[in-house]
Amino acid sequence: MIFFLFICFIIILWLIVNLDMNNKTYSIFIEFKNAYGIREGTIVRMRGVNIGSVKNIKMDLNSVLVLGSIKSRHILIPKNSIIETNQTGLLNDIVIDIIPLDKITERDFQDVNVLSPQCFKSKIICHLNYLQGERGLNYDDLVRAATRVSQRFDDPSFFNLFYIFLQNTIDLSDDIFSITLDMSNLLSIFYSILKKRLDFY
Known part of the structure; x- marks a missing residue:
């Protein structure tokens, strides 16, 4: 009986570890010229779907470095992507949007592991990749532009x-x-x- 319980415990432990490995997160560094309202917990989206969040922000002399955590290693992001900050909702919440410019096919990325060293040769963003972000849609800019136009008419x-x-x-x-x-x-x-x-x- 004790042997049977021990075997069950080993199997359950193996399943938990394997499940954790399958859903292991990975991190990416994104550099912006300005924080643009980004803070810890800011959502990272791809194609409108929440795929992660900002874990840490560090200010440099000329830029802001953001550490983003992607929920699962199975979420593959093409290297040829635009990364920008956008404002959404009535409260102007900031999100980081990743817009892939390449179409992903399962055949191209079937055996790619974002956590392996061989990943850096592939066409996808890997664990601890360093990326450049830019400013996207911002309501403050729209308000400023509308104000300038109205001032011109006056x-x-x-x-x-x-x-x-x-x-x-x-x-x-x-x-x-x-x-x-x-x-x-x-x-x-x-x-x-x-x-x-x-x-x-």
């Missing part, structure tokens, strides 16, 4: 230039209309002369 010099442009366009269209009318008159005269000649013969 500027009297802008309206003065716009009025001159409009006046010149109207004058030009009048000239084009008069030229077209003159051409039409000339063509009608030419047609009547030609008709008289043909009738004469």
Whole structure:
């Protein structure tokens, strides 16, 4: 009986370890020029699906280095991907979006292990890879751009230039209309002369 319990304990322990190994996380380093609102716990997404989160942030002299943890080693990210920060939701929550530019096929990445040293030769992002991130959609930038546009419309010099442009366009269209009318008159005269000649013969 004791031997049977011992065997069951070994099998259960093996299953737990194997399950843990199958779902083992891996980490990636992402460098940004600015934090852009990123903090510990910020979601990392790929194709709109939550695949991990930010574990640590370190500020350098010229950049911010983010340590992202990917949930499972089975989540494969192509090296040819755009990594950017975006704002989502009503509260403007920041997320890190990974946008793959290459189409992944199972045949290409069937035997790739992100934790192995051979992974660095493959086309996918491996454990402890160093990546460059950039700023994506930001509502603050949109608000600033809208404010600048509205300020331009309030500027009297802008309206003065716009009025001159409009006046010149109207004058030009009048000239084009008069030229077209003159051409039409000339063509009608030419047609009547030609008709008289043909009738004469």
